Amino acid sequence: MDNDSIDQIIDKQRGKPGSLIQVLMEIQDKNQWLPREALEKVSEKLEVPLSRVLRIATFYKTFKLIPEGRHKIHICTGTACHVRGAQRVLDTVQDLTGIKPGETDPDLKFSLETVNCLGCCTLGPVLEIDGKTFGKAAPAEIADELKKYE
Amino acid sequence: MARISSVAELEELRKDILSKREPGKPWIAFCGGIGCLCLGNDRVISAFAEEIRKQSLEAKVGLRMTGCHGFCEKGPSVVIYPEEVCYLEVTPEDVPEIIAQTVVGKKVIDRLVYTDPKTGEKAAHLFEIPFYRNQTRFLIGNNPRINPRSIDDYLAAGGYSALAKALFEMSPEQVLAEIKKANLRGRGGGGFPAGLKWETARNAPGEEKYVIVNAHEGEPGAFMDRALFTGNPHCVLEGLIIGAYAIGAHQGFIYTRHDNPQLRENIDIALAQAKEYGLLGENILGSGFNFNVEVHLDIGIFVSGESSALMRSIEGKAPEPRPKYIRTSVSGIWEKPSNLNNVETWANVPMIINKGSAWYAGIGTERSKGTKLISLSGKVCNTGVVEVPLGTPLKEIVYGIGGGIPNGKKLKAVHFGGPMGGSLPESLIDTPLDFDALAKLGAPMGAGAMLVIDEDTCMVDLARHFLEFLAGESCGKCVPCREGIRQMLKILTRITKGKGKEGDLELLEELAGVTREAALCALGRSAPNPFLSTLKYFRDEYEAHIKEKRCPALSCKELSASGGAKKNE
Numbered sequence: 001m002d003n004d005s006i007d008q009i010i011d012k013q014r015g016k017p018g019s020l021i022q023v024l025m026e027i028q029d030k031n032q033w034l035p036r037e038a039l040e041k042v043s044e045k046l047e048v049p050l051s052r053v054l055r056i057a058t059f060y061k062t063f064k065l066i067p068e069g070r071h072k073i074h075i076c077t078g079t080a081c082h083v084r085g086a087q088r089v090l091d092t093v094q095d096l097t098g099i100k101p102g103e104t105d106p107d108l109k110f111s112l113e114t115v116n117c118l119g120c121c122t123l124g125p126v127l128e129i130d131g132k133t134f135g136k137a138a139p140a141e142i143a144d145e146l147k148k149y150e
Numbered sequence: 151m152a153r154i155s156s157v158a159e160l161e162e163l164r165k166d167i168l169s170k171r172e173p174g175k176p177w178i179a180f181c182g183g184i185g186c187l188c189l190g191n192d193r194v195i196s197a198f199a200e201e202i203r204k205q206s207l208e209a210k211v212g213l214r215m216t217g218c219h220g221f222c223e224k225g226p227s228v229v230i231y232p233e234e235v236c237y238l239e240v241t242p243e244d245v246p247e248i249i250a251q252t253v254v255g256k257k258v259i260d261r262l263v264y265t266d267p268k269t270g271e272k273a274a275h276l277f278e279i280p281f282y283r284n285q286t287r288f289l290i291g292n293n294p295r296i297n298p299r300s301i302d303d304y305l306a307a308g309g310y311s312a313l314a315k316a317l318f319e320m321s322p323e324q325v326l327a328e329i330k331k332a333n334l335r336g337r338g339g340g341g342f343p344a345g346l347k348w349e350t351a352r353n354a355p356g357e358e359k360y361v362i363v364n365a366h367e368g369e370p371g372a373f374m375d376r377a378l379f380t381g382n383p384h385c386v387l388e389g390l391i392i393g394a395y396a397i398g399a400h401q402g403f404i405y406t407r408h409d410n411p412q413l414r415e416n417i418d419i420a421l422a423q424a425k426e427y428g429l430l431g432e433n434i435l436g437s438g439f440n441f442n443v444e445v446h447l448d449i450g451i452f453v454s455g456e457s458s459a460l461m462r463s464i465e466g467k468a469p470e471p472r473p474k475y476i477r478t479s480v481s482g483i484w485e486k487p488s489n490l491n492n493v494e495t496w497a498n499v500p501m502i503i504n505k506g507s508a509w510y511a512g513i514g515t516e517r518s519k520g521t522k523l524i525s526l527s528g529k530v531c532n533t534g535v536v537e538v539p540l541g542t543p544l545k546e547i548v549y550g551i552g553g554g555i556p557n558g559k560k561l562k563a564v565h566f567g568g569p570m571g572g573s574l575p576e577s578l579i580d581t582p583l584d585f586d587a588l589a590k591l592g593a594p595m596g597a598g599a600m601l602v603i604d605e606d607t608c609m610v611d612l613a614r615h616f617l618e619f620l621a622g623e624s625c626g627k628c629v630p631c632r633e634g635i636r637q638m639l640k641i642l643t644r645i646t647k648g649k650g651k652e653g654d655l656e657l658l659e660e661l662a663g664v665t666r667e668a669a670l671c672a673l674g675r676s677a678p679n680p681f682l683s684t685l686k687y688f689r690d691e692y693e694a695h696i697k698e699k700r701c702p703a704l705s706c707k708e709l710s711a712s713g714g715a716k717k718n719e
Contacts, residue, residue, distance in 0.1 A: 007497035009491075018446075018464055018465045018467075019466060020466040021446075021447075021449065021463065021466050022446075022447075022466075024318070025408065025447065025449060028654070029645050055468055056466075056468060057467075059451070059468045059625075060449045060468075061449075061451060062408065062449040067578035077616065078370030078371060079370045079371040079527075079528075079565070079568060079569075079601055079612075079616070080370070080371045080527035080528055080601060082612075082615050083529065083601065083603060083606075083607045083612070084528075084529075086642050100225050104452060115409075116368070116370045116452070116619060116623075117368075117369070117370035117371060117372070117373070118184075118365075118409075119184050119373040119410065120184045120185045120188050120222070120373065121370075121371050121373055121525065121527035121528075121533065122222035122223050122225075122373075122527055122534055123185055123188055123189070124527070125223070126188070133184075133187075133188040134187045134188070135185075135189060
C-alpha cells in the first residue's frame with residue numbers, strides 16, 4: 001500500500017475525536033491487512049503513541065497483522081449453526097484446505113476464520129467465501145465449491 | 151427536493167407522494183433480507199426486471215426491493231401487491247409464469263403458495279399464512295411495503311408524523327412523560343425502563359448530551375435488529391430524533407456492525423435523505439431543534455455491545471467496560487451524559503407518540519408492554535423474524551408460528567438470550583414471553599434470540615459452546631470474567647470428552663457463583679447463565695456424562711451412547 005493513499009485516509013479523518021479505529025478500518029479495507037509501516041505512519045500522523053495504535057490493532061479480531069489469503073472463508077459457529085452441524089462444516093473445510101481457523105496457507109490462497117453469527121441463522125449451517133454466503137452447507141457441496149477458487 | 155421547513159409542508163409532501171401512486175397498480179416486493187439474498191433472491195430480482203422489460207410492462211408494474219419479510223425459512227420471498235399474494239421459495243424459472251398468471255392475469259399459482267405441511271391447506275396471501283397470521287407485526291409489518299432506501303416510501307406509510315407531533319404539539323417533558331407512562335422497557339436485554347433512563351440523561355448536569363442507537367447485535371442467533379434496521383431505517387431514526395428532543399441532545403451516534411454492508415448503506419442513505427428533507431440537521435422542520443447523527447462501526451468483539459464498552463469504542467479506544475456506580479446516562483462518551491438504547495427500543499418510540507401511551511400500555515403483560523421481536527432459529531420448521539405481544543406463551547411461538555419441530559423429532563428445550571441467557575425445558579413451554587417471568591426461571595430474554603432445541607442437541611455441549619464463545623469475547627479486564635469463564639470452559643470441555651470426574655459440578659457451581667457476583671460488567675455476570683440453567687433443568691445429562699461417560703443426545707463425539715469413552719479411532 002502506497003504512502004499517498006494512507007495519507008489520504010488519515011487526512012480525511014484527522015482532527016475528529018475517536019478517529020483511530022476508523023482510520024485503521026479504512027486502511028485494512030483497502031489493503032486487506034495492516035503492515036507495521038502503516039501503523040507507524042498512523043501513529044505519527046494522528047499523534048497517537050504507537051503503543052496505543054498496537055493496542056487497538058491487536059485487541060479487535062477484525063484487524064489483521066499478517067497478510068491475508070486471496071480468498072477468505074468464514075465459517076459461522078454461532079449457536080444456531082452449532083446446533084445444525086457447524087462442526088462438520090468446519091472439519092470438512094479444514095481437511096480440504098489444510099489450515100485451521102486464524103491461519104492462511106503458504107500459497108496465500110485461503111484464509112480461514114470462524115465467526116460467531118452472520119445473521120442468517122435460518123439457513124444454518126452457514127459459511128461465507130469472499131463475502132458470498134452459502135446456506136444449509138453440506139460437506140460434499142463445500143468440496144465442489146472450494147475447487148472453483150484459484 | 152427542497153428542505154421541509156414546517157409541518158404543513160411535510161403533510162403537503164406526503165399528499166403529493168400519495169397522489170402520484172396509483173392504488174390499483176400492481177407492484178412486486180422482493181425480500182432483500184440477508185436470508186433471502188443468500189438463497190439467491192438477487193437472481194430472482196434480475197429475472198423479474200428482465201421479464202418486465204421483455205414484455206414492456208415497465209409503466210404498468212412497479213418493482214420494489216424491501217427489507218426482510220420475516221419468513222426466512224421459505225425464502226426467497228416475493229409478495230405481489232395490491233392483493234398481497236405471497237410466493238415462497240421462488241426461483242428465476244418461476245418468474246415468467248408469475249408475471250403472466252398473477253401480475254397480469256390476477257390468478258394465484260398454487261404451486262408457489264404456502265402449504266401447511268400437516269393439513270395440506272394452502273394460504274395464498276401473506277396475512278393468511280400461519281407464520282404471519284399468528285403474529286402482531288407493529289414494528290416489522292411495514293417491511294414488505296417499504297423500500298428502505300426511499301424516504302418517500304416511509305413518508306407514504308405515515309412516517310415522521312410522530313416527529314412532527316412531538317416537536318410541535320408536545321414539550322420535551324411531555325414526550326418523556328408519555329414514554330414513561332407507556333412503560334417502554336429496553337429491548338437490548340436489560341429490560342430497564344427507557345423513560346427512566348431518558349430522564350436520568352435529561353436531568354444530568356451539562357449542556358452537551360448524546361443519544362446512541364445500539365445496533366451492535368453481537369449475540370449469536372439474534373438477527374431481528376438487523377432485519378428491522380436494514381428494512382426500515384427511518385423508523386429507528388425517527389425514534390432517535392424524538393428521544394434526542396426529549397433528552398435535550400443535539401448529537402446522536404449509531405453504533406453498528408462492520409460486517410453487514412447492506413445495513414451500513416441503508417443507514418447512510420437514510421441519514422442523507424433525512425438531512426436533505428430537513429428532518430435531520432439544523433432547525434428540524436422549522437422547529438428550532440438541531441440534531442445530527444454520526445455512524446460508528448463495531449469491529450468484531452461481543453463485549454463492545456455493553457454500554458460503557460461501546461462508548462469507549464466510539465471514543466476510538468479499546469472497548470473495556472467500567473464499573474457502573476455512575477451510569478452512562480450521567481457520564482458516557484467523553485464523560486458527557488449519553489443515553490443508549492437498542493434498535494428495537496428506538497423503533498417503538500414513534501408508535502407510542504402517534505398512538506399514545508394508553509394504547510401502547512394495553513398491549514402485553516402487566517410489567518412488560520408492547521410487542522417483542524424474536525429471532526426464531528434452531529430446530530424449528532419456520533425460522534425467521536417473529537413479532538408477538540409480550541406475554542405470548544412460548545408454546546404459541548414454537549408451534550403456532552414456528553410450526554413445531556421438523557423431522558418428527560421431539561422438543562427438548564428453548565434457549566433464550568444466547569450466550570448470556572438460559573434454557574427452559576419442554577415442560578415450561580407454557581411460560582409467557584415476559585421479561586420478568588423468563589428471568590425468574592433462569593432464562594432471561596436477552597435481546598430476543600430464541601433457539602429451539604430438539605433431542606439431538608447435548609445440553610452440556612451447548613453450555614460449553616457458549617462459554618467457548620464468551621472466553622473469546624471477554625475483554626480480559628477483570629479477573630473473575632477472564633479466569634472464571636476460562637476455568638469453567640476447561641472443566642466443561644473435559645466433561646464432554648468423557649473425562650469428567652466426581653466433584654466437577656460442585657466446582658463449576660462455585661466458579662459460576664464467583665463470576666456472577668464479582669465480574670465487572672453484564673458479560674461476565676451473566677456468563678454462567680447457560681451453565682446454571684442447563685444444570686438446573688438437565689442435571690441428568692451432566693451426570694450421564696460424568697458418571698456413565700455417556701452422551702444421551704449422541705452428540706459428543708468422544709462419548710458413545712451406551713457409556714464409556716471411545717478409544718482413538
